[in-house]
Amino acid sequence: MSRQFMASDFQKLLKDLYSLQRLGIKTGLEHTQQLLDACGNPHHQLKFIHLAGTNGKGSTAAFILSILRATGLKVGLYSSPHLVRFNERIRVNGVPIADEKIVEYMKLFSADIRRIESTFFETTSAMAFWYFKQKKVDVAVIETGLGGRLDSTNVIEPKIAVITPISMDHSDLLGNELKSIAREKAGIIKEKTPVISSHQENAVKNVLVQKAAEVDAYLMFVDSPTDCTISMAGTFFRQDDLDYQLTLIGEHQAQNASLAVAAVREFGSPVNDDHIRIGLLNATWPGRFQVLSNDPHVIYDVAHNEQGIKSILKTANNIFEKKPIGLFALKEDKELELIANVIHGKFGKLLVMDDEQGLLMRSETLSMNLSKHGIAAELMKRFDDFTSYLLNGHPGIIFGSHYMAKPVFEHFQFPFDTGVI
Template identity: 45%
Template sequence: MIEEKLKYLYSLRRLGIKVGLEHTFELLSVCHNPHKRLRVIHIAGTNGKGSTSSMVASILETAGYKVGLYTSPHLIKFNERISVNGVHIPDEFIAKFIEKNKKHIQRISSTFFETTTVMAFEYFVKQKVDIAIIEVGLGGRLDSTNVVDPLVTAITPISLDHQHILGSTLCEIAKEKAGIIKKGVPVVVAKQKIDAKKSIISAAKKMNAEIIETGNTKNLKYSQSGTEFSFMSEVFLTPLFGRHQSENAATAIQIVRQFDKKIENETIQKGLSQTVWLGRMQKLSNKLPIYYDVAHNIDGVKAAISAAITTQNQKPHILISFKGDKEIDLIANEISKNNSSLIISGSKNLELMSANELYSAFKKNVNRTEFSKIDTLDVALSELINRVKKTNKTGLIMGSHYMAKPIFDKFGILM
């Protein structure tokens, strides 16, 4: 039964991405406006918004709150998108929601994301959560999630992404993401590039919203346990790896403090230590230093490579596969400068570029020839494992959420 319902839900993707909130409001109205019965923390950004959302959820759960978490996309199962205290939404609720609302979804022409967003809100109300952490899907101002009346908003680092929808410059994109800022509601702003920061600060001032800038993390130390850092005269440890994750953690800490100033540092640390966020510098093996990161834009790729280099202070073996060739010139140059070896692969069956397409794109942008092209992703993974074993260097797999299932299958990771 659930397979049939999910097939219908996925079929709504044919409607594409719609900018505007009318359809979301209409479907919410049919469902008795669950968003009006939720306390919400709303988080936008280009990079790190999922990691930050997950950390906030973990800290607040540790502090005793019942926490709803809505994120996207999923890695393996749709249910990952919607959870309460770390437990995914059950198949039964998904099936019943679609069955109950199918005629309204069709009448409204509600998209996949609009429908999923309303489903999340209704589930959180049914579960009587104390707080819902809502991650923006795309942009901010016209994103389906921007129907909520949040207690705190936050904007994680912004970079060029989805320019065909959000705008061609950092200023334009930041302005769209700053559209989640509400009148008189505090906004936590992560470390930003100058142009993005100007747009966010300007938007916040117009809304008379208190601005809380995350600031810098210091004294970073890396170990098998994760990333240790100093922030606001306290030392914290996140199991997520890399400088960028210390900055995401700092943003999460500021969000939590805006929501509940009584939460102690000990609780924050415990919550951080229990954060699980798959596909973000995720170590795939206890025996081998191989990591998986879904980074697919230039800033994400830079952060992942930097984190991989810090594991052993040497350039990693890299395996890449991408869904599209946006920013491929910048990404190709970044990767070509920072690898011990590079394997290019792909899979049309997984909605990824073929190995040939990606290889050709790289060759156009980089004056190097020592790339390995392996058509089959499973074979490419085996080759990366062999290179890591032979050299004892770090391995880094990156480029897309769509690679998750074959990667997890290869390394025996159960979901």
């Protein structure tokens, strides 16, 4: 197969894959299991670490992957959404799945996908398990896409379940109360399977304790790290009398790292303190308080819900002397009222932007909705205009959506995809 044919073939099949999004999100795991049956049930031959939660899943997964890699293991990672390329979702030792492998999978199983009417997430989850079996990974780190109980990844029997902080998000699908969201996330807890959770609000904690008791699962809550200091150089913290350093920035990243350390220790891999230190220091996860420019300071973060945005504002307040200039974009389905309460008065100026593809709320609509909460927001059409607002030492923060990643990285010439992410 020629390289040119392969490229066109890949684009066509990728378009077919994205078209499955029209089927939306289905409840139940039956279709996922049917597709996996057609694929030979690759998940039956893999070891898994399964993550659910509202915020921090990606960063925690990246820390786990990096620590396990430091021990010499071959590690698969399945995460979502991607920032620039679909291939990012499925990686082995940090290397995204090749275009050729996506083409191979889609050609092998396209008839089954059509017959079963598999959704986008069902199809990509099965693809990840199929690929990880082919690559003979020692362990696969799996993020839920949405919720947990009925998420397409919940067909697996993990060696350990990891729960990151749970807060309000996707309430239209998961419920309007924190405890109902927690019940969905707790759905990944399996019988007699260890569960490692970050610190949670009492309503969430009670749900997790009850679920663990029902299935006789060992449950541990990880203490918050101590002596945490952050700067543009990274994050330093202490946990269990050991000092650690991260290149990722923010107190919340120290919490994610502490959760990852506890998970890896419980997983039982041959890990020592040096593996952990090296793994945490080498871990990267783009789009999380990502420094795009140092003169002026420009930060990009995909945070798109109340707690995520609280974390980046707390980080910015600890690092910068002056209020940031914000550039905000948001999907229609997000909890704008909760977000508005968080960002009110936190920016020297707030700008709003949308996208050409229509995936984000129109900037005029976002500005109007923010004004209802007493927040003035100015419309911005081009990234070129953003740095003109960053005068007299005011940093800039671009936040609110994964969909901003590609144009942001292109504009600031950020070398995102170098083969290993």
